[in-house]
Amino acid sequence: MGKVYAVGVGPGSPKYVTEIVKEIVQNSHVVIGYKYTLKTIEHLLQGKEVVEVTMNNQEESYQQIFPELGDRTLVIPFTGDVNFSESEVVDRLIEIFGDVEIVPGISSIQVAAAKSKVPLDKSKVITMHVTTPIEEKKLELQKALIDGFSVILVPRPWPKQPDKHFMPSEIAEYLRKNGFDTKNMKVHVFEALTTENETWFVGKVSELEGRKFSDLSVMVFDQAVLDSYMNYKWQWKN
Incomplete structure (x- = not known):
């Protein structure tokens, strides 16, 4: 073959x-x-x-x-x-x-991380873009946010089956219903990254409820805090 x-x-x-x-x-x-x-x-x-x-x-x-x-x-x-x-x-x-x-190729996850200045090595990367059940992934999202990580997430478009459709609006509602203060959570939503149709939403998670985004969306929950090597300069000394 x-x-x-x-x-x-x-x-x-x-x-x-x-x-x-x-x-x-x-x-x-x-x-x-x-x-x-x-x-x-x-x-x-x-x-x-x-x-x-x-x-x-x-x-x-x-x-x-x-x-x-x-x-x-x-x-x-x-x-x-x-x-x-x-x-x-x-x-x-x-x-x-x-x-x-x-x-391998260049992922929209990498591009979204770069544009939002949220480092991958300090983030959790989660994809909901699967056909298998995502309940465990939803819990993974909750835990990552509670633990203070930024999260770079690929939503799941499934408009013909509302119970499986888990796009930014549904994700925002899910987090609110699970006790998160979505009015104070910073989020980026990118659509059609690197193309002429690219868009970039920056705001609070609560603002996503009822808002529609395309299938080509990536979300970044931004909890990043600057932590440069200058915070560890004591390690340089002999």
Whole structure:
């Protein structure tokens, strides 16, 4: 069988596609991906067999290409970093194709952290963007905030099933109902990061209730406190 790659193509701007991913895509024969993801790398797809999929038909597409791949190279691109928030799909690709080479990309999580000046090494990163139950993740969010961490979070859009829909408005309501003082909690919400449609909301968590955001949203609960190396200069002395 030919080579199979799962690659991260960044948050949305072609400028955030790494050189190694560009090279892999350009040298591939078949590319299977979601519409938004394919749009990011459309300048690299000339001469390729391109299959656009949705959540409902991706399994059928993978199963169809499996016996037809031969010695050709297949690339499955993922928005952002393939190692974050896509494990369910990657696990399925491994079940179908066996050996899948994973190549990381730049995640919207990294970009959101940089723009909000909230360091990843002092934050908890949580994704609700999964199909499995998220009750444990909700408790993880509560604990992280109580413990004073900043939280960088990917919400879960599921408009057709309101009980599973967990976007900024629902998250704000959930926290309020669980005793958090959302009127005094600072939050950033980014949409369509790195693209021409990028937006940035900064305010209090309470202001999110009833407010709609797109599927391409990332939240940053900002509890960061400056703590530079100057606070530890006593360690420099012999």
